[in-house]
Amino acid sequence: MAAVDSFQLLYREIARSCSYMETLAVIFMRDCYSLIRLHFIPRLVSRRDLSQQYGQWALICGASEAIAKAYAEELARHGICVILISSDISNLADTAKAISDTYGVEAILIEADFRQGPSACKPIKDAISGKDIGFIVNSMDGSLDLSQGFMDLSESVVWDTINRNIVAATLVTRLALPNMVDRGKGAVVHISAGHCLCPTSRKAALSASTAFLDNFSRSLHYEYGHQGVFVQSLLPFRVSSQGSEGYSPVGWLVPSPRVYASHALSTLGISHRTTGYWPHTIQLRLVQCMPEWVWMLGSRIFTRAT
Numbered sequence: 001m002a003a004v005d006s007f008q009l010l011y012r013e014i015a016r017s018c019s020y021m022e023t024l025a026v027i028f029m030r031d032c033y034s035l036i037r038l039h040f041i042p043r044l045v046s047r048r049d050l051s052q053q054y055g056q057w058a059l060i061c062g063a064s065e066a067i068a069k070a071y072a073e074e075l076a077r078h079g080i081c082v083i084l085i086s087s088d089i090s091n092l093a094d095t096a097k098a099i100s101d102t103y104g105v106e107a108i109l110i111e112a113d114f115r116q117g118p119s120a121c122k123p124i125k126d127a128i129s130g131k132d133i134g135f136i137v138n139s140m141d142g143s144l145d146l147s148q149g150f151m152d153l154s155e156s157v158v159w160d161t162i163n164r165n166i167v168a169a170t171l172v173t174r175l176a177l178p179n180m181v182d183r184g185k186g187a188v189v190h191i192s193a194g195h196c197l198c199p200t201s202r203k204a205a206l207s208a209s210t211a212f213l214d215n216f217s218r219s220l221h222y223e224y225g226h227q228g229v230f231v232q233s234l235l236p237f238r239v240s241s242q243g244s245e246g247y248s249p250v251g252w253l254v255p256s257p258r259v260y261a262s263h264a265l266s267t268l269g270i271s272h273r274t275t276g277y278w279p280h281t282i283q284l285r286l287v288q289c290m291p292e293w294v295w296m297l298g299s300r301i302f303t304r305a306t
Helices: 007-016 020-046 066-078 092-105 114-128 155-183 205-229 257-266 278-290 292-305
Strands: 057-061 081-086 107-111 133-139 186-191 229-234
Touching: 020 257, 020 278, 057 066, 057 114, 057 155, 066 081, 066 092, 066 133, 066 257, 081 092, 081 114, 092 107, 092 133, 107 114, 114 155, 155 186, 155 205, 155 229, 186 205, 186 292, 205 229
Parallel strands: 057 081, 057 133, 081 107, 133 186, 186 229
Antiparallel strands: none
16 A cells, blocks of 8 residues: 555545445544544643734633633633623623633723624724734624524514624624734634534524634635634534523533633644534534434424423
Protein backbone atom coordinates (compact mmCIF):
# COMPACT_ATOMS: atom_id res chain seq x y z
CA MET A 1 0.00 0.00 0.00
CA ALA A 2 1.23 3.49 -0.76
CA ALA A 3 2.40 5.62 2.12
CA VAL A 4 -0.45 7.46 3.86
CA ASP A 5 -0.35 10.77 5.70
CA SER A 6 -3.77 10.85 7.35
CA PHE A 7 -6.25 8.57 9.07
CA GLN A 8 -8.94 9.42 6.51
CA LEU A 9 -6.78 8.22 3.63
CA LEU A 10 -5.85 5.07 5.54
CA TYR A 11 -9.56 4.45 6.19
CA ARG A 12 -10.43 4.74 2.49
CA GLU A 13 -7.63 2.39 1.48
CA ILE A 14 -8.69 -0.25 4.03
CA ALA A 15 -12.39 0.06 3.16
CA ARG A 16 -11.71 -0.75 -0.51
CA SER A 17 -10.29 -4.14 0.37
CA CYS A 18 -12.54 -5.13 3.30
CA SER A 19 -15.90 -6.85 3.64
CA TYR A 20 -19.03 -5.00 4.77
CA MET A 21 -18.60 -5.93 8.44
CA GLU A 22 -14.92 -5.10 8.34
CA THR A 23 -15.74 -1.74 6.80
CA LEU A 24 -18.21 -1.03 9.61
CA ALA A 25 -15.48 -1.88 12.11
CA VAL A 26 -13.12 0.55 10.40
CA ILE A 27 -15.79 3.25 10.47
CA PHE A 28 -16.31 2.62 14.18
CA MET A 29 -12.55 2.85 14.78
CA ARG A 30 -12.40 6.10 12.80
CA ASP A 31 -15.21 7.65 14.84
CA CYS A 32 -13.63 6.54 18.12
CA TYR A 33 -10.31 8.00 17.03
CA SER A 34 -11.97 11.34 16.12
CA LEU A 35 -13.90 11.39 19.41
CA ILE A 36 -10.78 10.83 21.50
CA ARG A 37 -8.65 13.29 19.51
CA LEU A 38 -11.22 16.08 19.74
CA HIS A 39 -12.90 15.67 23.12
CA PHE A 40 -10.50 13.86 25.44
CA ILE A 41 -6.88 14.57 24.52
CA PRO A 42 -7.25 18.39 24.61
CA ARG A 43 -8.61 18.18 28.18
CA LEU A 44 -5.54 16.24 29.29
CA VAL A 45 -2.94 18.66 27.96
CA SER A 46 -1.66 21.70 29.86
CA ARG A 47 -3.77 24.85 30.07
CA ARG A 48 -3.44 27.16 27.04
CA ASP A 49 -2.73 30.88 27.15
CA LEU A 50 -5.83 32.00 25.25
CA SER A 51 -5.04 35.72 25.49
CA GLN A 52 -1.68 35.13 23.82
CA GLN A 53 -3.16 32.79 21.21
CA TYR A 54 -6.21 34.87 20.26
CA GLY A 55 -6.49 38.17 22.15
CA GLN A 56 -7.35 39.78 25.48
CA TRP A 57 -11.04 40.60 24.95
CA ALA A 58 -14.13 38.58 24.05
CA LEU A 59 -17.27 39.97 22.44
CA ILE A 60 -20.26 37.85 23.52
CA CYS A 61 -23.54 38.47 21.64
CA GLY A 62 -26.69 36.91 23.05
CA ALA A 63 -25.04 36.89 26.47
CA SER A 64 -28.36 36.32 28.27
CA GLU A 65 -28.45 32.77 26.88
CA ALA A 66 -27.36 30.05 29.29
CA ILE A 67 -24.60 28.64 27.06
CA ALA A 68 -23.26 32.07 26.06
CA LYS A 69 -23.18 33.19 29.69
CA ALA A 70 -21.33 30.04 30.73
CA TYR A 71 -18.92 30.44 27.78
CA ALA A 72 -18.17 34.01 28.92
CA GLU A 73 -17.43 32.76 32.44
CA GLU A 74 -15.17 30.04 31.06
CA LEU A 75 -13.21 32.58 29.00
CA ALA A 76 -12.93 34.82 32.08
CA ARG A 77 -11.51 31.87 34.00
CA HIS A 78 -8.71 31.88 31.42
CA GLY A 79 -8.06 35.57 32.04
CA ILE A 80 -10.09 36.97 29.13
CA CYS A 81 -12.00 40.23 29.60
CA VAL A 82 -15.56 40.10 28.28
CA ILE A 83 -18.05 42.45 26.62
CA LEU A 84 -21.56 41.09 27.13
CA ILE A 85 -24.14 42.14 24.52
CA SER A 86 -27.87 41.59 24.95
CA SER A 87 -31.14 43.26 24.04
CA ASP A 88 -31.94 43.30 27.78
CA ILE A 89 -29.00 43.63 30.18
CA SER A 90 -31.11 43.87 33.34
CA ASN A 91 -30.48 40.19 34.15
CA LEU A 92 -26.75 40.38 33.35
CA ALA A 93 -25.59 42.88 36.00
CA ASP A 94 -25.03 40.15 38.60
CA THR A 95 -23.24 38.00 36.04
CA ALA A 96 -20.87 40.80 35.05
CA LYS A 97 -20.10 41.62 38.69
CA ALA A 98 -19.52 37.95 39.54
CA ILE A 99 -17.13 37.56 36.59
CA SER A 100 -15.14 40.64 37.61
CA ASP A 101 -15.02 39.70 41.31
CA THR A 102 -14.23 36.02 40.78
CA TYR A 103 -11.71 36.15 37.95
CA GLY A 104 -10.30 39.68 38.23
CA VAL A 105 -11.09 40.65 34.64
CA GLU A 106 -13.15 43.48 33.18
CA ALA A 107 -16.77 42.75 32.24
CA ILE A 108 -18.64 45.38 30.22
CA LEU A 109 -22.38 45.35 29.53
CA ILE A 110 -23.74 46.62 26.20
CA GLU A 111 -27.46 46.88 25.48
CA ALA A 112 -28.14 46.49 21.75
CA ASP A 113 -31.54 45.83 20.22
CA PHE A 114 -30.98 44.81 16.61
CA ARG A 115 -34.61 45.49 15.79
CA GLN A 116 -33.52 49.14 15.70
CA GLY A 117 -31.31 48.51 12.67
CA PRO A 118 -27.82 49.99 12.19
CA SER A 119 -28.16 52.25 15.26
CA ALA A 120 -27.67 49.15 17.44
CA CYS A 121 -24.08 48.96 16.22
CA LYS A 122 -22.88 52.29 17.64
CA PRO A 123 -22.49 51.27 21.31
CA ILE A 124 -20.68 48.11 20.17
CA LYS A 125 -18.28 50.12 17.99
CA ASP A 126 -17.54 52.43 20.91
CA ALA A 127 -16.96 49.49 23.27
CA ILE A 128 -14.50 47.62 21.03
CA SER A 129 -12.57 50.71 19.92
CA GLY A 130 -8.90 50.34 20.86
CA LYS A 131 -9.38 46.88 22.36
CA ASP A 132 -7.60 43.67 21.42
CA ILE A 133 -10.70 41.65 20.49
CA GLY A 134 -9.64 38.02 20.31
CA PHE A 135 -13.03 36.30 20.47
CA ILE A 136 -16.39 36.85 18.82
CA VAL A 137 -19.09 34.57 20.27
CA ASN A 138 -22.60 34.69 18.78
CA SER A 139 -25.31 32.61 20.44
CA MET A 140 -28.71 31.64 19.13
CA ASP A 141 -31.62 33.15 21.07
CA GLY A 142 -33.25 30.23 22.86
CA SER A 143 -36.22 32.29 24.03
CA LEU A 144 -37.55 32.08 20.46
CA ASP A 145 -37.62 28.28 20.51
CA LEU A 146 -41.38 28.02 20.04
CA SER A 147 -43.24 24.92 18.83
CA GLN A 148 -45.74 26.61 16.55
CA GLY A 149 -46.75 26.36 12.94
CA PHE A 150 -45.13 29.04 10.79
CA MET A 151 -48.44 30.77 10.04
CA ASP A 152 -49.25 30.86 13.76
CA LEU A 153 -46.22 33.03 14.49
CA SER A 154 -46.87 36.74 14.87
CA GLU A 155 -44.98 39.16 12.66
CA SER A 156 -43.09 40.46 15.69
CA VAL A 157 -41.84 36.95 16.55
CA VAL A 158 -40.67 36.43 12.97
CA TRP A 159 -38.80 39.75 13.04
CA ASP A 160 -37.26 38.89 16.41
CA THR A 161 -36.13 35.50 15.11
CA ILE A 162 -34.38 37.10 12.15
CA ASN A 163 -32.94 40.09 14.01
CA ARG A 164 -31.73 38.38 17.19
CA ASN A 165 -30.19 35.40 15.39
CA ILE A 166 -29.22 36.27 11.82
CA VAL A 167 -28.82 40.07 11.87
CA ALA A 168 -27.13 40.23 15.28
CA ALA A 169 -24.54 37.54 14.49
CA THR A 170 -23.78 39.00 11.07
CA LEU A 171 -23.34 42.60 12.22
CA VAL A 172 -21.36 41.82 15.39
CA THR A 173 -18.99 39.64 13.39
CA ARG A 174 -18.63 42.35 10.74
CA LEU A 175 -17.75 44.94 13.39
CA ALA A 176 -14.95 43.01 15.11
CA LEU A 177 -13.57 40.75 12.36
CA PRO A 178 -11.46 43.38 10.51
CA ASN A 179 -9.25 43.94 13.58
CA MET A 180 -8.67 40.18 13.87
CA VAL A 181 -7.66 39.94 10.23
CA ASP A 182 -5.28 42.90 10.64
CA ARG A 183 -3.60 41.25 13.64
CA GLY A 184 -3.61 37.80 12.02
CA LYS A 185 -5.25 36.06 14.98
CA GLY A 186 -8.63 35.62 16.61
CA ALA A 187 -11.52 33.21 17.03
CA VAL A 188 -15.13 33.44 15.87
CA VAL A 189 -17.59 31.03 17.52
CA HIS A 190 -21.22 30.65 16.47
CA ILE A 191 -23.42 28.65 18.82
CA SER A 192 -26.48 27.29 17.03
CA ALA A 193 -27.99 23.81 17.54
CA GLY A 194 -27.54 20.23 16.41
CA HIS A 195 -30.99 20.15 14.85
CA CYS A 196 -29.80 22.57 12.14
CA LEU A 197 -28.74 19.47 10.20
CA CYS A 198 -32.36 18.63 9.39
CA PRO A 199 -35.57 20.62 8.93
CA THR A 200 -37.69 20.65 12.07
CA SER A 201 -41.47 20.57 12.05
CA ARG A 202 -43.24 23.50 13.76
CA LYS A 203 -39.91 25.34 14.13
CA ALA A 204 -39.32 26.42 10.54
CA ALA A 205 -37.99 29.94 11.20
CA LEU A 206 -35.75 28.95 14.10
CA SER A 207 -34.47 25.84 12.31
CA ALA A 208 -33.53 27.98 9.31
CA SER A 209 -31.76 30.47 11.60
CA THR A 210 -29.60 27.77 13.15
CA ALA A 211 -28.72 26.51 9.67
CA PHE A 212 -27.71 30.07 8.73
CA LEU A 213 -25.31 30.34 11.68
CA ASP A 214 -23.75 26.99 10.79
CA ASN A 215 -23.36 27.88 7.11
CA PHE A 216 -22.12 31.38 7.98
CA SER A 217 -19.37 29.88 10.14
CA ARG A 218 -18.25 27.44 7.47
CA SER A 219 -18.15 30.17 4.83
CA LEU A 220 -16.12 32.50 7.06
CA HIS A 221 -13.69 29.65 7.75
CA TYR A 222 -12.90 29.35 4.06
CA GLU A 223 -12.66 33.13 3.64
CA TYR A 224 -10.50 34.02 6.64
CA GLY A 225 -9.08 30.80 8.08
CA HIS A 226 -5.87 31.26 6.07
CA GLN A 227 -5.47 34.74 7.59
CA GLY A 228 -5.12 33.48 11.15
CA VAL A 229 -8.78 33.65 12.23
CA PHE A 230 -10.18 30.38 13.59
CA VAL A 231 -13.92 30.08 12.90
CA GLN A 232 -15.95 27.45 14.74
CA SER A 233 -19.56 26.31 14.46
CA LEU A 234 -20.85 24.79 17.70
CA LEU A 235 -23.84 22.48 17.32
CA PRO A 236 -25.04 21.52 20.81
CA PHE A 237 -28.02 19.35 21.46
CA ARG A 238 -30.00 19.76 24.68
CA VAL A 239 -28.32 21.65 27.53
CA SER A 240 -30.11 22.11 30.86
CA SER A 241 -31.96 25.37 31.40
CA GLN A 242 -32.17 27.54 34.49
CA GLY A 243 -34.75 26.65 37.10
CA SER A 244 -35.67 28.06 40.47
CA GLU A 245 -32.70 26.28 42.07
CA GLY A 246 -30.19 27.17 39.35
CA TYR A 247 -28.77 25.00 36.63
CA SER A 248 -29.27 21.29 37.21
CA PRO A 249 -27.92 18.74 34.72
CA VAL A 250 -30.53 16.17 33.80
CA GLY A 251 -27.95 13.54 32.90
CA TRP A 252 -24.82 12.89 30.93
CA LEU A 253 -26.69 13.60 27.68
CA VAL A 254 -27.97 16.92 29.05
CA PRO A 255 -25.06 18.77 30.72
CA SER A 256 -25.22 21.98 32.69
CA PRO A 257 -24.22 25.10 30.71
CA ARG A 258 -20.95 25.32 32.68
CA VAL A 259 -19.98 21.73 31.89
CA TYR A 260 -20.87 22.22 28.24
CA ALA A 261 -18.90 25.47 27.95
CA SER A 262 -15.81 23.90 29.52
CA HIS A 263 -15.90 21.02 27.03
CA ALA A 264 -16.68 23.29 24.08
CA LEU A 265 -13.81 25.68 24.80
CA SER A 266 -11.35 22.77 24.85
CA THR A 267 -12.24 22.07 21.19
CA LEU A 268 -11.45 25.63 20.06
CA GLY A 269 -8.54 25.65 17.65
CA ILE A 270 -9.01 21.95 16.89
CA SER A 271 -12.36 21.51 15.13
CA HIS A 272 -14.15 24.01 12.91
CA ARG A 273 -17.50 22.24 13.27
CA THR A 274 -18.40 20.23 16.35
CA THR A 275 -21.08 19.70 18.97
CA GLY A 276 -18.54 20.73 21.62
CA TYR A 277 -19.50 17.88 23.95
CA TRP A 278 -18.70 14.23 23.32
CA PRO A 279 -22.13 12.66 24.15
CA HIS A 280 -23.66 15.19 21.77
CA THR A 281 -21.18 14.11 19.12
CA ILE A 282 -22.57 10.58 19.42
CA GLN A 283 -26.08 12.01 19.03
CA LEU A 284 -24.93 13.99 15.99
CA ARG A 285 -23.53 10.88 14.37
CA LEU A 286 -26.85 9.08 14.87
CA VAL A 287 -28.75 12.02 13.37
CA GLN A 288 -26.46 12.02 10.34
CA CYS A 289 -27.20 8.33 9.75
CA MET A 290 -30.94 8.79 10.26
CA PRO A 291 -33.28 9.10 7.23
CA GLU A 292 -34.94 12.50 7.12
CA TRP A 293 -38.45 11.03 7.42
CA VAL A 294 -37.47 9.37 10.72
CA TRP A 295 -36.11 12.68 12.03
CA MET A 296 -39.31 14.49 10.97
CA LEU A 297 -41.49 11.87 12.65
CA GLY A 298 -39.52 12.19 15.88
CA SER A 299 -39.55 15.99 15.78
CA ARG A 300 -43.34 16.04 15.30
CA ILE A 301 -43.86 13.74 18.28
CA PHE A 302 -41.45 15.73 20.45
CA THR A 303 -42.88 19.17 19.58
CA ARG A 304 -46.41 17.99 20.25
CA ALA A 305 -45.31 16.61 23.61
CA THR A 306 -43.76 19.93 24.61
